Amino acid sequence: MLAGMPRWESDAQGRLERAALELFEKQGFERTSVAQIARTAGLTERSFYRYFPDKREVLFAGNDLEAHLVAQVEAADPGLTPIEALLTALGTADEVFHSREFLLRRVKVIAASPALAERDLIKLADIADALARALERRGVEPGKARFIIDVAIAISRRATSRWLADPDATFSELVAQATAELRVAVASPAPTVR
Amino acid sequence: MLAGMPRWESDAQGRLERAALELFEKQGFERTSVAQIARTAGLTERSFYRYFPDKREVLFAGNDLEAHLVAQVEAADPGLTPIEALLTALGTADEVFHSREFLLRRVKVIAASPALAERDLIKLADIADALARALERRGVEPGKARFIIDVAIAISRRATSRWLADPDATFSELVAQATAELRVAVASPAPTVR
DNA sequence: GTCTATAGTCCGATAGAC
DNA sequence: GTCTATCGGACTATAGAC
Numbered sequence: 001m002l003a004g005m006p007r008w009e010s011d012a013q014g015r016l017e018r019a020a021l022e023l024f025e026k027q028g029f030e031r032t033s034v035a036q037i038a039r040t041a042g043l044t045e046r047s048f049y050r051y052f053p054d055k056r057e058v059l060f061a062g063n064d065l066e067a068h069l070v071a072q073v074e075a076a077d078p079g080l081t082p083i084e085a086l087l088t089a090l091g092t093a094d095e096v097f098h099s100r101e102f103l104l105r106r107v108k109v110i111a112a113s114p115a116l117a118e119r120d121l122i123k124l125a126d127i128a129d130a131l132a133r134a135l136e137r138r139g140v141e142p143g144k145a146r147f148i149i150d151v152a153i154a155i156s157r158r159a160t161s162r163w164l165a166d167p168d169a170t171f172s173e174l175v176a177q178a179t180a181e182l183r184v185a186v187a188s189p190a191p192t193v194r
Numbered sequence: 195m196l197a198g199m200p201r202w203e204s205d206a207q208g209r210l211e212r213a214a215l216e217l218f219e220k221q222g223f224e225r226t227s228v229a230q231i232a233r234t235a236g237l238t239e240r241s242f243y244r245y246f247p248d249k250r251e252v253l254f255a256g257n258d259l260e261a262h263l264v265a266q267v268e269a270a271d272p273g274l275t276p277i278e279a280l281l282t283a284l285g286t287a288d289e290v291f292h293s294r295e296f297l298l299r300r301v302k303v304i305a306a307s308p309a310l311a312e313r314d315l316i317k318l319a320d321i322a323d324a325l326a327r328a329l330e331r332r333g334v335e336p337g338k339a340r341f342i343i344d345v346a347i348a349i350s351r352r353a354t355s356r357w358l359a360d361p362d363a364t365f366s367e368l369v370a371q372a373t374a375e376l377r378v379a380v381a382s383p384a385p386t387v388r
Numbered sequence: 389g390t391c392t393a394t395a396g397t398c399c400g401a402t403a404g405a406c
Numbered sequence: 407g408t409c410t411a412t413c414g415g416a417c418t419a420t421a422g423a424c
Contacts (some may be wrong), residue, residue, distance in 0.1 A: 012411085033394065044413055049396070083379045114316065121315040122308065147352040147372065148379060154344030161337060178341065183380050185277045185342060186373065227419065239420095240389065248421070 013051045013061065015041040020058040021109065029113035056119040059106065064096045066127045073134040082140050086152040087179060091172030104164060128153060155179055207245045207255065209235040214252040215303060223307035250313040253300065258290045260321045267328040276334050280325065280346040281373060285366030294358060322347060349373055
């Protein structure tokens with residue numbers, strides 16, 4: 001990788017990702033063509049598809065968060081309840097976060113495009129699926145695993161949105177805070193069954 | 195339907211929706227073209243796009259559930275907490291459900307296609323957005339509204355998955371049951387903050 | 389209803405690294 | 407020679423513009 005002058009500019013994938021993010025910021029996702037991204041990165045349209053199966057994926061490469069969370073759940077003390085294991089794992093998610101500034105740019109671009117918002121949601125669903133399988137390996141019944149994960153994701157979204165806005169709080173504190181908030185909210189009596 | 199020969203077969207949109215569902219079941223979403231759906235429904239490709247902005251939308255027409263839930267939240271007793279209002283509204287969701295058999299066919303087709311799964315998720319997110327605005331009108335702070343809704347959606351998914359499998363239980367009972375399950379799950383001590 | 393840009397696939401060609 | 411990264415052309419279907 002480092003020996004000698006490479007025939008091609010290195011890190012083609014990274015160049016495509018950076019070009020795409022900037023073009024999407026400037027012009028929006030819909031009005032940016034794959035050919036333009038590739039050209040900006042010094043490649044052809046066809047080469048783009050060697051790295052990404054479709055145009056949206058250029059913003060979603062890498063499984064770092066999913067791999068991290070699954071590993072954390074698998075490493076969790078077997079004595080923990082499912083929700084404890086998940087929340088403890090989630091509390092360490094910031095270990096694989098990028099800079100706040102980068103995440104904010106990315107969030108903004110995604111929010112501006114329905115097509116990207118869709119892809120973002122299914123990526124989250126993929127993480128949920130992976131976590132469900134991890135919980136099932138701990139002996140949790142599948143339907144219940146999925147439910148607990150949906151709740152944990154709700155907590156994590158609450159924590160993440162605060163983390164992006166508040167430079168001081170630590171992520172795991174915010175997770176604990178959201179969990180406390182949830183406990184208060186559901187402590188009230190159940191709705192009446194008619 | 196009986197009075198005179200109509201210029202067009204009536205219910206073009208319904209015919210497109212039924213044709214699409216059957217073709218997707220038979221061949222899969224990706225291997226069914228818009229032209230084929232239109233032809234099967236006795237229309238041209240161009241006419242398809244008069245009814246649906248894109249190919250996926252043919253399975254997602256109608257806002258019945260969203261409209262119903264928002265109306266229920268708006269009609270809820272102002273004295274209820276946000277989560278009580280939401281869960282009471284959710285408990286009546288089965289009023290706008292189609293038959294189990296139809297829902298199961300639809301769920302199967304959606305699950306078989308990543309493109310449709312994406313669209314399904316963003317439709318759910320749209321409902322969440324509408325409910326967030328409804329809660330904000332009740333005076334709930336936006337970030338908290340979103341959090342409570344994510345939790346309510348988790349409860350609703352748990353209830354829906356059981357409802358699809360169990361012909362006897364009523365939906366509102368299943369919502370109450372899932373809520374109780376959540377209370378038990380989060381009653382445990384918080385994860386340690388490291 | 390017609391025309392067109394673009395997304396995305398499939399075939400292969402080329403050229404350097406090893 | 408093999409392997410890998412790039413490029414080129416032809417093609418279909420989606421979706422939007424006119």
